[in-house]
Amino acid sequence: MIRSIWSLARLDLMLWRRSPWAVLSALIPPLGMALLLAVLTLSVGKQPVALVVNANGPSAQQMAHVIEGDTEAYALTVTDARSAAQQLHDQQVAAVVVIPPGFDDAVAHHDATLDLTLNNVDVDFADDIRRTVARSVAEFDAPQLGIQGELGGPSKGFLMPNPYRVAVAENDLRITNVDFLRYQVLPALVLLVLSMGVMGTALLSARDVERGTARHLVLAPVPSWGLVSGRFAGGLLASFIVLAPALVLCTLTGVISPPPGHWPALLALFAATALCAAGIGATLGAWIRGARTVAMAASIVATYLFFLGGGFTTIAFLPVWLRAIASAIPVRYAIEGMRQCLFYPDLAGIPTDLAVLAVTAVLCVGLGARSVRRSWSV
Amino acid sequence: MRIAAAAAWAGMRAEALQLRRSPLVVGLACVQAITFLVLVSLFGLTGSRAPTGLVDLDHSALAEHLVADISAAHHSFGLHRMDGRTADAELRRGNLAAVITIPAGFGAAVVRGDTVAIPVAVDNVDADLTDDVQRALPSAITAFGQELGLANIRLRPAELDLVDHDTDFIPYLVISALALDALVVSGVLAALAVAREFEGGTARVLALSPVHPLAPIAGRVVTTGAVSLVALLITWALVVVGYGVTPTHPAEMALGLAGCVVIFSCVGVAIGTLIRRTLPVTALVFGVALPLYIDSGSLEPERFDGNVIWALAHFSPVYYAVGVLEDAAHGLRVTPEPAWLDMLALLAWAALAIMVAWRVLRRGVTA
Numbered sequence: 001m002i003r004s005i006w007s008l009a010r011l012d013l014m015l016w017r018r019s020p021w022a023v024l025s026a027l028i029p030p031l032g033m034a035l036l037l038a039v040l041t042l043s044v045g046k047q048p049v050a051l052v053v054n055a056n057g058p059s060a061q062q063m064a065h066v067i068e069g070d071t072e073a074y075a076l077t078v079t080d081a082r083s084a085a086q087q088l089h090d091q092q093v094a095a096v097v098v099i100p101p102g103f104d105d106a107v108a109h110h111d112a113t114l115d116l117t118l119n120n121v122d123v124d125f126a127d128d129i130r131r132t133v134a135r136s137v138a139e140f141d142a143p144q145l146g147i148q149g150e151l152g153g154p155s156k157g158f159l160m161p162n163p164y165r166v167a168v169a170e171n172d173l174r175i176t177n178v179d180f181l182r183y184q185v186l187p188a189l190v191l192l193v194l195s196m197g198v199m200g201t202a203l204l205s206a207r208d209v210e211r212g213t214a215r216h217l218v219l220a221p222v223p224s225w226g227l228v229s230g231r232f233a234g235g236l237l238a239s240f241i242v243l244a245p246a247l248v249l250c251t252l253t254g255v256i257s258p259p260p261g262h263w264p265a266l267l268a269l270f271a272a273t274a275l276c277a278a279g280i281g282a283t284l285g286a287w288i289r290g291a292r293t294v295a296m297a298a299s300i301v302a303t304y305l306f307f308l309g310g311g312f313t314t315i316a317f318l319p320v321w322l323r324a325i326a327s328a329i330p331v332r333y334a335i336e337g338m339r340q341c342l343f344y345p346d347l348a349g350i351p352t353d354l355a356v357l358a359v360t361a362v363l364c365v366g367l368g369a370r371s372v373r374r375s376w377s378v
Numbered sequence: 379m380r381i382a383a384a385a386a387w388a389g390m391r392a393e394a395l396q397l398r399r400s401p402l403v404v405g406l407a408c409v410q411a412i413t414f415l416v417l418v419s420l421f422g423l424t425g426s427r428a429p430t431g432l433v434d435l436d437h438s439a440l441a442e443h444l445v446a447d448i449s450a451a452h453h454s455f456g457l458h459r460m461d462g463r464t465a466d467a468e469l470r471r472g473n474l475a476a477v478i479t480i481p482a483g484f485g486a487a488v489v490r491g492d493t494v495a496i497p498v499a500v501d502n503v504d505a506d507l508t509d510d511v512q513r514a515l516p517s518a519i520t521a522f523g524q525e526l527g528l529a530n531i532r533l534r535p536a537e538l539d540l541v542d543h544d545t546d547f548i549p550y551l552v553i554s555a556l557a558l559d560a561l562v563v564s565g566v567l568a569a570l571a572v573a574r575e576f577e578g579g580t581a582r583v584l585a586l587s588p589v590h591p592l593a594p595i596a597g598r599v600v601t602t603g604a605v606s607l608v609a610l611l612i613t614w615a616l617v618v619v620g621y622g623v624t625p626t627h628p629a630e631m632a633l634g635l636a637g638c639v640v641i642f643s644c645v646g647v648a649i650g651t652l653i654r655r656t657l658p659v660t661a662l663v664f665g666v667a668l669p670l671y672i673d674s675g676s677l678e679p680e681r682f683d684g685n686v687i688w689a690l691a692h693f694s695p696v697y698y699a700v701g702v703l704e705d706a707a708h709g710l711r712v713t714p715e716p717a718w719l720d721m722l723a724l725l726a727w728a729a730l731a732i733m734v735a736w737r738v739l740r741r742g743v744t745a
Binding site for chain 1 (some may be wrong): 379387400402405406407410413416417421422423424425426427428429444451452453454456469470471472473474475487488489491492493494495497498499500501502503504505506507508509510512513514515516517519520521522525526529530532533534535536537538539540541544545546547549550565570653655657658659660661662664665666667668669671672673677678679681682684685687704710711712713714727
């Protein structure tokens, strides 16, 4: 029996190899997503801001120093008022911060302002700039509320009094921050597995029905569960063949570096995800007629599973009703589990994630097997 | 000329018949259009209000005041009140971005003039999120101090906005998503119609016909364009009804969308002719659409991402489409170029796309 399953799996793999367009169909969406991440990485974090210093006193210099020192938040251009206005008009900068004339006198009278002219086209980046400028203002009177306070200060037991009477003692959960690219590369790999599993298995199932080879398979002297297992094994192997080089590349470049002992859990999550995807693909391929329609439907299904599963979002940010929907999406458990494996010191919650994925995989494979069997016997 | 027109008309009717016989394909195209609205909305939801646990051990009026300021700090925090133990567990499980604890005695200490350190535990798993939390807290604290009129505060920010209203992130995103919709729906339907001609071998037969071989294919593309326009109008209606975004300039919006349909239908024709297979069309268009969308000013004016990315964006019609649509919907200027220039560029793109599609198709059919 194992031989029969292996034969069918090999056949499916050969079909894959001879269908470069089908492979391309499955690979393009994750590649597009990877490219999107690369572009997005360049646009998060810093905002382009022009600084105009129209005062010369020590307080003005101190303020300018605070702003220039926050290199994490500002992509700063120090310039004159006229040039800053032109840059704002040409969208070379999103905001202009002005230290106005008479700043030192106003500071002495406790009535100074830091003038911000903001291109508030959309609230997302406008709020980023508002937050950053507010922090610079806070840092002027309370140095510990700025970048220095984050690095050491109240959290290390060193508290300086400040006029706001509130300080922040920040304790980070982990030693280093995970940058945006490393955080998001994992979902791109999940999309790769999903796309290969759903699209690949769906196309192979649809192809069997469309070309009439399903009837020959039914007549083969092998039990139907063996044939179906072969189909899933083929889909699973195809996913792994594509995933393996991507994982190796990410590991070698340090994009993926789980703590010691987390690899088995990570690989188990990938395997369970691939099995779920193959089951969903088999169901789709058996229900929908025509490779073209199957490709479209598989693309939409993979997209929804990916996004609602937290592929490009953080589920905890979503409204309650959406979180309820997301809790029924198996990919959510895959992504959460993988993030736990990669970014957290322990494997808390992994057994639950794996259990949910395993149950879903069994259900998907069961449903997929039934659909495939039915489509073959029609 | 009359024969060519008749052939084009026949092509239109044939494609309409084909689409009528494939309601699932048309339905999926419409679903895909709406899918992008859903997707960008989901993305937009993660741009603000980081889920944050609030543990209030003080329960004083001043603690409440600070909580209100934290809550109002530039859409930064989605506060959830909870006890310390639950907050810690939720933070470790990744369900919270941070936990803010207001210590017992906070109110009394502030009244005395002492400085109180607020413990803030941050899940710094994602640098972007961590930055937002770290930058927003000082903003809340300055508001707290200024509202209480505390002594020795010497400086405050004075903001002047270029636009008289703030546009929320999701309404901004759904408008740029319409350009993405146009790309995907028009591109896919047109590419499928053309690729089918090659896959089924009818392209060769057309080359031997006494009429211009491109006329019936052009007719087919006109039909797919009309269907795409209907799908886009449905999506636009959803944006108006579901998201409450009523266009400031409806005529500009309609012209912009129509221009997008023409351009991306022609792009679809070129793709269908070049790959000559229906199978990879959807994935190819979808895969190409995502990076093009991001590099088009869809999240914020593209020039804010630097001159290189901005320069590259000029090679994509989506850039001009987003410029036109954001101006039409919200009255926003998201490109350094004025909206009329974006519209002109879009029309030029349409003319160029028709010419390129025609040439590629002619070479494909007669080859």
